Amino acid sequence: MSDVDFDTVLEKYEPAIGLEVHVELNTATKMFCGCANEFGSEPNTNTCPVCLGLPGSLPSINGRAVESAIRLGLALNCDIAQWCRMARKNYFYPDMTKNFQTSQYDEPIAFDGWVELDVDGETYRVEIERAHMEEDAGKSVHAGTSGRIHDASYSLMDYNRAGVPLIEIVTRPITGAGEKAPAVARAYVAHLRELVKALDISDARMEQGSLRCDANVSIAPLGAAGLGTRTETKNVNSLRSVERAVRYEIVRQAEVLESGQPVVQETRHFHESTGTTSSGRPKSDADDYRYFAEPDLLPIAPSREWVEELRATLPEPPAQRRARLQTDWGFSDIDFLGIVSAGALGLVEETVAAGATPATARKWWVSELSRRANESGVELDELAITPAQVAAVQALVDQGIVNDKLARQVIDGVLAGEGEPAEVVERRGLVVVSDTGALSAAVDEAIAANPGVADKIRDGKVQAAGALIGQVMKAMKGQADAAKVRELILEKLAG
Amino acid sequence: MLITKSAAELGRLIAAREASSVEVTTAFLDRIDELNPTLNAFLHVDREGALAAARAIDERIAAGEQMGPLAGVPIGVKDNFCTVDMPTTCGSRMLEGWVPPYDSTVVRRLREAGLVIVGKTNMDEFAMGSSTETSAFGPSRNPWDTDRIPGGSGGGSSAAVAAHLVPLALGSDTGGSIRQPAAVTGTVGIKPTYGGVSRYGVVAMASSLDQPGPCARTVTDAALLHEVIAGHDDMDATSLDLDHSGLVDAAATDDLTGLRVGIVDEFRGEGYDEGVMARFDEAVRRLEALGAEVVTISCPAFTYALPAYYLIQPAELSSNLARFDGMRYGLRAGDDGTRSAEEVMSLSREAGFGKEAKRRIIIGTYALSAGYADQYYGQAQKVRTLIIEDFRAAFERCDVLVSPTTPTTAFRIGERVADPMAMYMADLCTIPSNLAGNASASFPIGLSDDGLPVGLQVIAPTMEDTRLYRVGGALERDLEAEWGGSLLDRAPEAKGE
Numbered sequence: 001m002s003d004v005d006f007d008t009v010l011e012k013y014e015p016a017i018g019l020e021v022h023v024e025l026n027t028a029t030k031m032f033c034g035c036a037n038e039f040g041s042e043p044n045t046n047t048c049p050v051c052l053g054l055p056g057s058l059p060s061i062n063g064r065a066v067e068s069a070i071r072l073g074l075a076l077n078c079d080i081a082q083w084c085r086m087a088r089k090n091y092f093y094p095d096m097t098k099n100f101q102t103s104q105y106d107e108p109i110a111f112d113g114w115v116e117l118d119v120d121g122e123t124y125r126v127e128i129e130r131a132h133m134e135e136d137a138g139k140s141v142h143a144g145t146s147g148r149i150h151d152a153s154y155s156l157m158d159y160n161r162a163g164v165p166l167i168e169i170v171t172r173p174i175t176g177a178g179e180k181a182p183a184v185a186r187a188y189v190a191h192l193r194e195l196v197k198a199l200d201i202s203d204a205r206m207e208q209g210s211l212r213c214d215a216n217v218s219i220a221p222l223g224a225a226g227l228g229t230r231t232e233t234k235n236v237n238s239l240r241s242v243e244r245a246v247r248y249e250i251v252r253q254a255e256v257l258e259s260g261q262p263v264v265q266e267t268r269h270f271h272e273s274t275g276t277t278s279s280g281r282p283k284s285d286a287d288d289y290r291y292f293a294e295p296d297l298l299p300i301a302p303s304r305e306w307v308e309e310l311r312a313t314l315p316e317p318p319a320q321r322r323a324r325l326q327t328d329w330g331f332s333d334i335d336f337l338g339i340v341s342a343g344a345l346g347l348v349e350e351t352v353a354a355g356a357t358p359a360t361a362r363k364w365w366v367s368e369l370s371r372r373a374n375e376s377g378v379e380l381d382e383l384a385i386t387p388a389q390v391a392a393v394q395a396l397v398d399q400g401i402v403n404d405k406l407a408r409q410v411i412d413g414v415l416a417g418e419g420e421p422a423e424v425v426e427r428r429g430l431v432v433v434s435d436t437g438a439l440s441a442a443v444d445e446a447i448a449a450n451p452g453v454a455d456k457i458r459d460g461k462v463q464a465a466g467a468l469i470g471q472v473m474k475a476m477k478g479q480a481d482a483a484k485v486r487e488l489i490l491e492k493l494a495g
Numbered sequence: 496m497l498i499t500k501s502a503a504e505l506g507r508l509i510a511a512r513e514a515s516s517v518e519v520t521t522a523f524l525d526r527i528d529e530l531n532p533t534l535n536a537f538l539h540v541d542r543e544g545a546l547a548a549a550r551a552i553d554e555r556i557a558a559g560e561q562m563g564p565l566a567g568v569p570i571g572v573k574d575n576f577c578t579v580d581m582p583t584t585c586g587s588r589m590l591e592g593w594v595p596p597y598d599s600t601v602v603r604r605l606r607e608a609g610l611v612i613v614g615k616t617n618m619d620e621f622a623m624g625s626s627t628e629t630s631a632f633g634p635s636r637n638p639w640d641t642d643r644i645p646g647g648s649g650g651g652s653s654a655a656v657a658a659h660l661v662p663l664a665l666g667s668d669t670g671g672s673i674r675q676p677a678a679v680t681g682t683v684g685i686k687p688t689y690g691g692v693s694r695y696g697v698v699a700m701a702s703s704l705d706q707p708g709p710c711a712r713t714v715t716d717a718a719l720l721h722e723v724i725a726g727h728d729d730m731d732a733t734s735l736d737l738d739h740s741g742l743v744d745a746a747a748t749d750d751l752t753g754l755r756v757g758i759v760d761e762f763r764g765e766g767y768d769e770g771v772m773a774r775f776d777e778a779v780r781r782l783e784a785l786g787a788e789v790v791t792i793s794c795p796a797f798t799y800a801l802p803a804y805y806l807i808q809p810a811e812l813s814s815n816l817a818r819f820d821g822m823r824y825g826l827r828a829g830d831d832g833t834r835s836a837e838e839v840m841s842l843s844r845e846a847g848f849g850k851e852a853k854r855r856i857i858i859g860t861y862a863l864s865a866g867y868a869d870q871y872y873g874q875a876q877k878v879r880t881l882i883i884e885d886f887r888a889a890f891e892r893c894d895v896l897v898s899p900t901t902p903t904t905a906f907r908i909g910e911r912v913a914d915p916m917a918m919y920m921a922d923l924c925t926i927p928s929n930l931a932g933n934a935s936a937s938f939p940i941g942l943s944d945d946g947l948p949v950g951l952q953v954i955a956p957t958m959e960d961t962r963l964y965r966v967g968g969a970l971e972r973d974l975e976a977e978w979g980g981s982l983l984d985r986a987p988e989a990k991g992e
Contacts, residue, residue, distance in 0.1 A: 049597050049696075053818050055590070056577045056599055056696040060732050088814050090863070094836050099817035155836070157822075290863035292872060295702035295811060297732050 006247060007179065009219070009254040015181040016173040016227045017246055018216035021192055023167045023202045024136060024209070025068050031135045031165035032059030032102065039208055043141075043158035051163035053097030058296050061086070065165035066109070067310060068201040069133045070302055072167055073110025074311050075195055076128045081109050083301045086133070086294040094155070095137040097162050103134035105291040109300065115195075116319060117187040118340060124184050127172040138162040167201075173216075173227060181250065186243040189213050190343060191318065193239075197346070198315040206237050207382070213242055217249035218263070228253070229263040233277050235270045239343075239379060245270040248277055325349060329358035342366045343380050350387035356394045364390050368408065372415070385414045392421040405478050406430045434481035436488065439472070442480070443488045446471040457493045465489050497522040502568050502662040502716040509567035512556060516549035516567030520611050523569045527613065527660045530989055535635045536645075536655040538574050539581050540614035545569065548611045555609070565719055566609030571655045571664040574615040575622055576602050576707070577696040585698050586618045586630035586648075589819045589826050589847030599696020600731065601665060601707050601724045608723045616664055617651030620849045621816060622672055622700045624648050625921035628912055629851040636908070637680060638989045639947055643905040646676025646921075652710045653680040658989045663720050664710040669700050670804055671900075671925025673708050674937035678900035678950025681939040681982045683717045683967065685709050686925075688957045689932030690735035692721075693728035701811040702733075704804075704929040712983060714938065714967040718742040721960070737958055745961040746968035752786030754966070757893030760793045762924045767902045770943030775899045778940040778951045778970065782897075785969050792889045792896065796881035797927050803878035804926045805919060806862045810872050813859030819847060854915065883931045890956045895966055898924045900937040900950035924952055934960040938967045939982045940974065948982060 030037050033050035049057040073080050087105035113128035138159040142152035169192065177184045193211055196202040204211040218230035231253070236245045248270075253263050267280035316324070325345065326336045329352070339348050344365040351361035365380065369390070373380045393410050396402045402410060402425060413424030425431060433439060446468045447454045456464040465486055472485045497505070497519055508514040524542050531537050552567040572578060575585045577595035584590045598606070605612060619629040627635040627650035637645040638658035645654035652664035653676030666673035668686035677684025685708045692707045699705055709720035725739040758779060763772060783789050821827035821843025822836065829842030848856070862871040889896055901921055911917040928935035934957065937950035951970070955962040975981060 049595075052823065054577075054595065054597070054824070055583070055585070055593075055698040055818070056575075056595065057597075058695050058699075058731050060730060090814050090817060092817065092820065092837070092840060094820075094822050094840075097818065097823065099820060100814050288865045290814070290860065290865075290868070292810060292814070292863055292868070295733075296699075 004251055004255050004258060006251055009251055010179045012222060013219040013250070013254055013257075014175065014178070014222050014224075015217065015219050015246075015250045016175045016230075017171075017177070017181050017185050018173050018230070019171045019185060019188055020214040020216070020232075021169045021189060022212040023072070023169065023192070023196050023204065024211070025065055025165040025167065026200070026202050026210075027062055027064045027068065027165055029062060030163040031062050031065055031133070032163055035163065037164050038160070039210070041160055043156070043160060046160040047162070051097065052159055053162075059102060059294075061297055061300070062165055065133060066300060066302070068165075068199070069109045069131065069167050070307060071199050071310050071314060072169070072196065072201060073113065073131050074307070075199060075314055076110065076113035076115060076131060076169065078110035078113030078128060078131060080302060080307050081107060081111070081300070083107075083299055084109050085299045086297050087291045088294050090290040093137070094157055095140050095162070097138065097159060101134060101137065102294055102297075104132035108132035115188070115191055117184060117191055118322075119180055119183050119187045120341075121337060122180070124174075124177060124180070124187070126174055126184070126188050129170045129172045131167055131169045134166050134168060136161050136164040136166050175227075182243040182247040185215060185246045186239050189242050190239050194318070194346065206239070209237070212237065215242060215245050215249070217246055217253065219250055219253050219257070229265050231263065231266055231268050231277075233268045233270050234280065237272070240377075241270060241272060244275045245277060248275060252277065329362075331358065331362070335362065338362075338366050342370045344370070347381060347387050347390075351390045354388040354391035356391040360394045360397075361387075361390065364394065368411065383415065384417065385411065389414050389421055396421060396425060400434070400481065401425065401432060402430055403432055403478075403482065406432065430479065432481045433476055433479050434484045436484070439476075439480060439485055439488055442472045442475050443468070443485060443492060445475065447489070447492060454493055457489065462490065498526050498659040498662075500662070501713045502565060502711065503713070503719055505568050505662060506564045506566065506719070509552070510556060510562065510564070516552045516556075516611060517546060519567065520545050520549040520569050520613065523613060523659075523661055526658075530658055530660060533636060533641060533989070534638060534645075534654050534658055534660070535633050536616055536651045536658065536660055537571065537614040538584060538586070538617050538632055538651065541581055541612070544580055545611050545613040548606075552609045552611065563608045563723065565663070565723060567611060568663065569611045569613045569661050570605060570720075571614055571616045571652055571661040572602060572605075572612055573649055573652050573665050573667060574618050575667060575698040576665055577698070578602050578612065578615065581612075581615055583615065583698065584632070585622070586620045586627075586632060587847065587849065587852070588631045589843075590824075591631070591826065593825050595696070597696060600693035600728045602696065604724050604726075605665075610663070610723070613661060616649070616655055619648035619650070619672075620852050621698070621812070622648035622667060622669055622705075623812070623851045623855055625671070625675055625918050626906070626908070626911065627651060628908065629849055631849055634908055637905050639680065639905065639986050643907055643947070644679070646679040646905070648672040649676045649684075649710065653677055653682055653684070656680070656682045656710050656712055657983060657986065659983075662712065663716060665707060665724070666710045667697055667700075667705055667707045668925075668929065669704045669706075670808060670929050671922035673710060674900050674925045674935060674950070674952060675921055677710060677937040677939075678952075679905035679948060681948030681986065683711045683714055683939070684937045685717050685721060685960075685963060686928060686935045687721065687725060687960055688735065688737070688934040689929075690733050691737060691739070691934070691958075691960060692724050693726075693731040693734050695728055695730035699812075699815040701808040702815060703811060704808060706929070712981065714964060714971045715743060715746045717967075718746040718964050735958065739960070741961050742964050745964035748965045749969050749972060750786055751782060751966065751969050754782075754787040754895070754962075755893040756782050756787045756789045756966075757792035757889055757896045758789065759797065759896050759898045759924075760791050761795070761797045762898035766920065766923075767899060768904060768943060770945060771899050771901070771903060771949050774941045774943060774949040775951065779897065781970065781973055782966070785973060790893055792892060794882075794885035794889055794896075794927070796878060796885045799878045800882055800927045800930060801919060801923055803875040803882070804922075804930060805858070806871050806875035807879065807930070809855040809859030810862045810875075811859070813856045813863065816848075816852065816856060820844065821847070851915070879930045882927050886927070886931045886933060886956070894955070895962050896954040898952045898954075900924060900952040904943045904945055904947035904949060928954050932957050934958070934963055936963040936967055938970055940970070941982070942985070
């Protein structure tokens, strides 16, 4: 990718992005049977004749899944179908127990919505084409050296995931974002993730696959009518990957076009380690799934009363929530934007709710914890520390039990799985020493070792005390109460 | 002789401890041993299991437990109903030896009501056929003439009931698979309103058309069995919540005064045997004599029912049968360690499905394909709507519709095997009820000139299954008074090989 760079590409081409996001619902049971919807169980333990697609079995729809789909549809400003049906998508694959997926085709439960995203202070509107219900497939485990199908000696199937309820949300092509296209794609997925969590309909854990994103990318010469040939990149399993995959595809497609070749319509796989995509299977618009309305299920006709009842359960719309929180917390636009850009809004909110002041909550998440998330390449909310624990750390500071520097070590301990902040303080012995006896000896030593500095202080140059405080802190391994040390130094050297 | 008694009578004898379920069951098992080698009505007989179930019922009755009217009565179950204790093959190599890990809802209800399941009856492969000739395990034979077909797909059940191998059997009707076998064997077959009897655990052919129902020798027996198996089931989303308690009572009515009977004008003329039409016309006159008012009603869309059915049914089954791929159960072919999953799936389907199954899978796949779906599947669905509309209009003018159940009597084995269209014509009159979901039945009304049974089809509006029993019961008593007993008494004595 050395010969073409992203900015140069955007001088000639306009990218169009289409995102398909699959959200696994957190319903107690599966979409069409009573099996537990649980991640991480022993393989093939959450199964029954229905999700195994045994001959004679029939589906019964999970009402809670329909409710979740309607609530998400409403939160995405969609229309909710008065009447719709499930449909069969027919194709053969060992992870599909019936060799068809029960999905929706031309009658999605929710359609024609939109969301607004803030990206670097600018607002982008993304149009939602549809959100529809479907079931997940089982999981193939390929036994072999690489864990991939081509060199596997055999494959095993785990059908625990077969029949887990999914909602697929499809955007209309996002155009006009130019060089912001990758960031808009990321912001969209981040927004969806925040939304489904706020709705409490999914765990939305990208690393566990409960929120999965396929990114359609195409580019067309600036000013051209219509869209270019698209590719569909799969396996995009983190927010950072969404941005990288879109950016990579824009540049790759430009290189292909610049070399005089056409872009091939195909699925591509994203590789986390290299940030690149590779060719998957060719995909044409003529893929024939022989859809037809699922005859084993009744049409879904949500009453308008029910839809309105569900609308009343929606969480506050994101823009309204941001405005309210900024006012409540009294942050400047810049400070508040810092929280939003860091993806820390919900975390700060929960930390404040757990007792911290907005300023301290912001400080921990936006500077200290964001840096650590970056260093370890994870999302902020994937760090092994909860807002309640952050609030507890701040409380320790406020109580004078630790200082700022020690507080960082407490956070280290929590992140390392050493327990709650108070336990870390205890185990690591991090308590600030403010006991006069212990400090007094250290202060005496420092005075004796630095007679010149001591003389200056005696002469009234109080600011020189800083050097001695530093000595004491060093001797006490940072665990001294700095204010107390200063007090002692001045007392001992007072005229 | 115990085996010629009705299920109702056997139930009474067992409840009164005048006969034990073990005696009754043994009598039928012996009859099966004698005749099944000739008739091939049963694919699997579970003598030990049946006798154990019979003993358990006898003990409960001896202990004073009040059980239902069919407790202790033997029954045969079509081989597409899942049974945990017997193979469920659907007449296909694909499922040869497959024992399901669960009971179908209907089978569970049979067991709860104390019926004794003696075995699984033969059928056309995955219920595709009108003669049992597509069964991978050979055709069943008609007790009236063993060179002839006993109908299909449920020919094993109809042959078993007609030859007194069991007093009752279960069937499933997608385009006539209960009614056509009943007509050609002189027995009673009921296709309940779609949704009246749970489909859960019945291996699907065409989901929007399949409906389980009873096969019996008498109308009252069919009603008794219907009341046992009907009722809402949470496991079948298309199941209806209806009151089925009035069926047995309806079968006891003798008077049809005020009942408006409509003759379907489209179901007569060319292709209909003279003998069949003669019995049909007599039956209509008989209904009139019993007090019914008869009118002729035209249902023009019925002319298109057969072509529409042969698009919708293959389309649905092409999807329903996709799961048979050798990956999880059933036949697996060609898995020699070098082939991909896709190749093994393909080889398994090649080896496991018979010719008719493949024909319909190909037709259905084509009918749903992009570019053709609107023209075939879509058009067929429109015809279906027109047929529903014809029924609605017809039932404004009458309470039930009647027609011959089949245009001809039982044809010879082998006669139509090479001509699918001729085979499909056997269901010409029965298909509209499946497309519209109506309750529908076939009752024996005599013998044609060739000495073979003829059936009268009665069609009631959806959820009006009681009307079938009212007409069937009155007609049966009137005919049997004239015949001096059951039509089956006139069948040649079936002999073992």
